[in-house]
Amino acid sequence: MLVQHMAALNNGKRIVLASGSPRRREILTMLGLAHEVHASAFEENLDKGAFPTPAEYAKTNASSKAAAVVAELAAGGGAGRCPDLVIGSDTIVVVDGRILEKPRSEAAAYEMLATLSGREHSVLSAVALFTPSRSEVRDKPATVFCEHTRVRFAPLSPETIAAYIRTGEPMDKAGSYGIQGVGGSFITGITGCYYNVMGFPLHAFTSAVARLLDAGEL
Structure with a gap:
């Protein structure tokens, strides 16, 4: 676990989040x-069809976002010493093998919310x-x-979907909903990490950082 390392991390390490996401x-x-x-300047325009699985697509996006920040900071794009840890992340929603990211329009x-209505879908967050x-x-x-x-949605009427869109909440979120906001009222259950659906898998992240510290790699 990471909790026993927090004092050392906060006192001696420069940690950079390569994301402008308020949830992360x-x-x-x-x-x-x-x-x-x-925030990373990496343009998320990779060809989804070029990846064998949605997970590989998300992992490549996460790596590319962080790599762009590492390169920018190395070139003098940020004050301070070289970062000890740069964190990149990407979250996608997957249903019927289709990858849903942030909607480009209402x-x-x-369309995304209507697709998720009354069904189970997957949320994948890569780090x-x-x-x-x-x-x-x-x-x-x-x-x-x-x-x-895994996330299970209740059936949503057209009126419910339209009212939710009017709140503005769906427009900056993968799959067009946020579990930590109004969208959480649509969810009948989840299997797995709640924070993963928010956009950052907390337990998996802390476990990975602890392993790097224990191995002397951080």
Whole structure:
């Protein structure tokens, strides 16, 4: 577990979150992990059809986001010493083998929510951890993994979907809903990590960081 390492991490390590996601910032802050935010400039335009599984797609996105920040900071794009840990993450919703990310329009949000209505789907959150201060190959992650949670939705009427879209909540979230907001009222149950559905698999992350510390890689 990570809790016994928190004092050392917060006093001696520079930790960078390569994401502008307020949910990920909230989760790391809740954990008590001191970190700075440096949103990645990586454009998420990879060809989904080029990947054998949705998990591989999410892991490549997470790694690419973090690698872009590592390169930017190495080139002088940020103040301070070389980061000890750079965290990249990507969250997708998968139903019928189809990858759902953030909706580009209200019409797209409506279509996604109608697809999820009354069904079970998967939420996949990938995390890539880079250790630039320790690694000679700075563009490769020290570890990358993907957590999988099953989510069950109640049936949603057209009126419910339309009202939810009017709240604005769906527009910056994978699959067009947020479990930590109004969208949580649609969920009848989950199997797996709750924080994974928020966008960051807390237990898997802390376990991975603890392993890096125990192995002397961080």
